[in-house]
Amino acid sequence: VGTRSDIPSDTLQQCESDAYPVCPNALAPDNLTPSECECADRSSIRLGGVVHGITTDSFWDFIFAPAEQAAADFGVELEFDRLEPQDDEETLHLKMAFKILSLCQSGVDGIFVSVPSLRVEEAVLKCLELDVPVVTINSGFDFSKNATVASGGEKTSLAHHIGMLEYNAGYGGGERLIRAGATKLICVDHAPGVSVTFERCEGIKQSIIDANEKGAGLTYLGKVDVPKDSAATYKVLVEERVGEGGDWDGYGFLLCGVSQLNSFLRVKEDHPKAVAGSFDVSNEMYDAFLSGDILFGIDQQPYLQGYAPVALLTQIAHTKQTLLNHAIETGPSFVTSPHPDR
Known part of the structure; x- marks a missing residue:
């Protein structure tokens, strides 16, 4: 039985060349020739x-660079400004x-946010009340999976957390430090008050509690x-x-972010x-693995x-469809030195 892909077609080949069905604009890849493909206009x-x-x-x-790339790939408008240090x-x-709040009140078709605190949570709930689809990224998983508001007689929830x-990552980090011989452990937090680092430190704390229940004799x-x-x-x-x-000797540290690296290396010198x-x-950090x-x-x-x-x-705005799973996990992946004997 022949299928569409089996049938020779100049039109099909042209559309595949133009990245059909994801056409970010009305031009072919040369940015000069008008595309003849009936692609979705998401502009x-x-x-x-x-x-x-x-x-x-x-x-x-x-995170910023691929977000802008995705907007170009899907042919949508993205307002994603970076805040200055406060x-x-x-x-x-x-x-x-x-x-x-400003973006949601202006009528965006969807918004993605990180949720580091209660102040931000309140703004996100306002977006749900305005029927704006919301995806959380990076921080705020517990809030994201539980947050709902009543809208139009129905409960509205956040779409996904990515x-x-x-x-879990903090717990796994604690396990690895313990296996490396650490008996006295510290979680080093460069962003106190942010939910992400708090959860990381809670994870390592629990890994120590669980190890001690098995007789490890560790100190947090x-x-x-x-x-x-x-x-x-x-x-x-x-x-x-x-x-x-x-x-x-015997001390283990879990650093809550790569920005601490140079400061910690000064500690390690002594x-x-x-x-x-x-x-x-x-x-x-890769250099630090190797050393x-x-x-x-x-x-x-x-x-x-x-x-x-x-x-x-983009798919939610275009098709009103979401994935079944709320959480889309991008980690943790533990990266180590290619020379584990060092």
Whole structure:
């Protein structure tokens, strides 16, 4: 039986060349020749995005770029501006909430957001009341899976959450530090007050509790809050939490983000037997794997966290269909040195 793909067709070949059925504009790939394919025109779809990734945090480069690429691929309009650093997290979250409300009240066809705090949660609920489809990314999974509002006599929920389950990732990080010989563990938080890092530290804490129930005899020294922009203060705070000098044999640290790397390496210069793992990866982190200074990085595939929400919201706006699963997990994936003996 012949199928469409089996039948020679100049028109079909042309449409495949033009990336049918995803045609971002009315031109063929040469950007000069008008496309003759009957592709979906999504140019009227307008999406928004608001996240807590500020301009100075390089991790978010790998979310912003693919989001813009997805908008170009699907031929939709995307308003996704990056916020500047603020004096404190509360101010940042307040500006996020204002931007979220502004986009939803302006009539966007869908919006994706990170949800680091209650202030942002309240703005997201307002969007649901306005019948704007919402996808959460990166942070806010617990809120995302439970949030509902009454709209038109029915309950409206958030469409999806795209990201890593932070608690599970923190738990896995704790397990790996324990296997590496750490008996006294600390969670190092560069963003206190943000739900993501809180969940990560809760995860490592529970991994220690569970190990101790099996007789491990471990000590959790808690969460230490550190600054983002002062390696000297970082070192003082971490050393105060440990409370002793020496090489720190048996101490294990879970860093809540790759932005801590340089500061932690300064700590390790004076305490060379301390072991550590970190959330996220970067070129500098790979160098730290190779040198043995960091045992592992916890990758959450930020590219997917940028590209996927645009793709899903486009389909929701165009077809009114969503996937069955609420959570679309992009991690954790544990990245280690290719030389495990180091």
